[in-house]
Every structure is written in structure tokens, then in C-alpha cells.
């Protein structure tokens with residue numbers, strides 16, 4: 001068990017899956033709603049809030065699936081990087097993490113935006129690096145061919161390498177002078193042009209944003225395919241996983257083995273398991289909440305959702321047989337999850353649809369009274385080797401239940417990684433003083449000076 005459990009809250013800037021059960025489905029476009037929500041998380045003591053993002057939406061046979069548009073399934077969604085500046089201004093200790101895919105924008109753009117956000121947040125920003133869910137849609141939107149799954153990771157690798165070089169290698173720590181007497185703004189001998197001539201990107205020049213508190217934003221990652229886990233072990237500092245406990249345990253052990261092989265140390269990544277919580281004063285009330293949140297997802301809706309994550313059309317397959325296709329350039333995690341890999345049984349197409357109806361891409365929820373669920377949560381952390389939870393939103397409870405019932409009990413037991421004022425996000429995850437990438441991270445090799453972090 002980690003010394004302390006880390007907690008984050010998951011959101012998207014999209015309409016929620018069960019929007020029809022909520023009072024105000026459009027509040028996701030209301031800035032004040034997010035300011036109030038995230039302020040509430042900060043006051044409750046969460047370590048970070050995470051906004052998932054993608055340019056994608058459900059597509060089959062090169063066209064948006066009409067049912068996705070009609071029912072609001074992974075569609076529509078707005079851009080969360082724009083939201084982070086407002087949250088930077090209205091919070092002062094919670095970590096602010098969002099996704100930018102390495103498939104859309106160039107490293108130069110991403111590096112500049114996150115360096116700016118790192119200043120505005122005083123070092124509280126994190127970048128969730130993904131190769132992108134809903135890839136068919138975003139490839140079509142940008143007028144490109146769909147890039148093969150593992151090639152997307154090759155591009156992600158080069159993207160992050162160049163971004164790291166821009167963040168860590170452009171400016172020496174003491175390059176900025178701002179000396180009005182001499183009129184010297186920057187010591188030009190301490191600003192270096194980055195040169196890169198790669199397969200996917202080319203660059204010669206400098207990052208124009210002066211050094212920020214973390215330099216490199218805290219790097220998150222979320223794809224758990226085999227290629228994704230290697231990418232995590234190479235670059236990530238925090239990873240999101242979402243699967244049943246046995247699978248999560250194997251994924252975590254695998255990521256930590258790969259970390260060790262890379263010389264980064266088994267604890268170099270904070271692994272956060274996506275968790276859905278239905279908690280109430282009594283067990284029975286909690287079960288009733290869970291039932292109330294099951295929603296009206298039809299098998300057709302579930303198939304749309306599955307197509308979004310995998311590109312596979314389950315409705316065209318034999319419902320009583322296992323998946324007719326087990327490779328997809330769209331996303332491998334939710335195929336591997338059901339196709340008998342890692343010792344788990346292969347599910348039939350009907351069982352997969354039913355599982356997506358119930359839990360979508362998430363694992364089964366925690367359900368019970370506050371003591372039961374706190375015990376379950378701690379047992380989960382001990383069994384899987386995860387470092388904490390990424391709390392999922394739910395219409396009938398979810399994060400609110402967790403904050404009301406579980407958080408106080410975890411706090412009473414002294415197992416929380418209490419969020420501290422004045423720390424960067426990296427320090428929040430790895431302890432005070434760790435505001436910069438550790439020397440064992442590949443990004444450290446780009447530093448031009450030897451001033452310790």
C-alpha cells in the first residue's frame with residue numbers, strides 16, 4: 001500500500017452519458033459551474049481534477065453515427081484547455097490536468113501552451129498524453145488517413161521527446177535576468193536552439209516561454225494496451241487505469257516491471273484507478289442509488305459507445321460468439337479487455353454489450369455504506385498496488401457521495417495524501433522538493449546546466 005492515497009476527480013467538457021437523468025444537462029458549458037465544482041474539490045482536499053478530451057466522436061464506415069448525435073453519446077464536447085486558465089485564477093492548490101492528443105497538434109504548440117499554463121497555475125498543471133480515442137473521427141475531421149495504432153505511439157514518443165527538449169533544454173535555469181539597470185532581459189548564452197530532425201517532426205528554434213515552476217508539466221498517460229504501457233514506463237509520471245481488479249493488478253505489475261527495466265524505479269509512476277462510488281448511510285440506500293443510476297442505455301447505445309473506443313461494429317457481429325475481430329487501429333484496450341488476453345475469459349459480443357450498458361469503460365462500482373466502501377477502497381489499493389483513485393462522475397452520487405461519506409472516513413484513518421498549499425502538482429504526487437522531473441526521467445538528459453532541481 002502506498003504511504004498515502006492520491007485522489008483526483010474525472011470530468012469531460014462534454015455532455016454526460018446519462019444527461020437525461022440530470023437537472024441541467026447544459027451546465028457543462030457554464031464556466032461558473034466548473035469554477036464552483038473545482039473550488040469544492042479543492043476545499044474537500046482532492047489532489048487534482050482531470051478533464052479528459054478528444055476531437056473524436058463515434059464513427060462507423062467513415063461517417064458520424066446518427067444515434068450518437070441523437071442520443072448525446074460521446075458527443076458533443078468543448079475544449080478543456082480553455083477552461084484551465086479560469087481554474088488557475090480561482091484555485092490555489094489543486095492540480096489541474098487535461099488531455100491533449102499527440103496526433104493533432106505539434107509539440108511546439110503543445111509545449112508552449114503547457115508552459116504558459118504552468119506559469120498561470122504556479123506549477124499545478126498536468127498533461128495527459130494520449131494517442132487519442134475516437135481516432136477515426138478526428139482523422140476524418142482533419143482530412144487525414146487513420147494512423148495505425150502502434151505508429152500513433154511512435155509519433156507520441158517523438159512528440160514527447162521534442163516537447164521535453166523544448167521544456168528542459170531551451171532555457172538554462174538562470175537564463176532570465178530581467179535587469180533594468182543593464183537592460184538585459186535574458187542572458188543569450190543560456191538560451192539554446194533545439195534542433196530536431198525526426199520521422200514525424202522537425203524543429204530548429206527555442207521555446208519562447210521562460211522557465212516555469214515544473215518546466216515539464218506533470219506527465220499523465222491513459223492507454224493500457226501493451227504499447228501504451230511501454231510508453232507509460234518510458235515517459236509517464238501518472239497513469240490512469242480502468243478495469244476489474246485482477247486485470248488492474250496485472251497491468252500495474254507490468255508497468256512497474258517496465259519502469260524498473262528502464263532504470264526509473266518501480267514507484268516513479270503514480271497509478272490511479274478509475275473508481276465509481278455509490279455510497280449512502282445504509283447499504284440498502286447505496287444499492288438503490290446504483291439502481292437509479294443504471295440509466296436507459298440500450299444495447300444499440302452501448303454498441304455506439306463501443307465503436308467510439310474500438311472502431312468495431314458489434315451490431316454486425318454474431319451476438320453469441322466472441323469478438324470476430326481482435327485488432328483495431330482505433331483503440332486496443334477495450335478489445336484486449338474482453339478477448340481472453342491475460343488469462344481473463346473471452347466474452348461473447350452480447351456479454352460485452354451488456355457490460356458496456358452497465359459500466360461502459362469503467363470497472364464495476366464500489367457500493368455500500370461509508371465503512372464498507374472505505375474498507376473496499378483500502379483493500380483495493382492494497383490488492384492492486386494502485387496509488388489512488390480517479391473518481392468518476394455519476395448522476396446519482398458518484399463523486400459527491402465519495403466526498404460526503406468516504407473522504408472523511410479515509411481522512412480519519414490517516415491514509416490520505418492531503419493536498420498541500422504552495423506545492424507543484426509533481427510535488428503533490430511525489431513529495432515536497434520534487435518540482436522538476438527526476439534525473440532518472442529521459443527529459444532530464446535535455447538539461448543544458450547542472451543546477452539541481
Ligand SMILES: Cc1cc2nc3c(=O)[nH]c(=O)nc-3n(C[C@H](O)[C@H](O)[C@H](O)COP(=O)(O)O)c2cc1C
Nearest residue numbers: 052053099132133222223224225228240242332333
Ligand atoms: C481514466 C481514463 C481516462 C482517459 N482519458 C482519455 C482522454 O482524455 N482522451 C483520450 O483520447 N483517451 C483517453 N483515455 C484512453 C483511451 O481510452 C484509449 O485507451 C487510448 O487513447 C488508446 O490507447 P490504447 O490503444 O493504448 O488503449 C483514457 C483512459 C482512461 C482509463
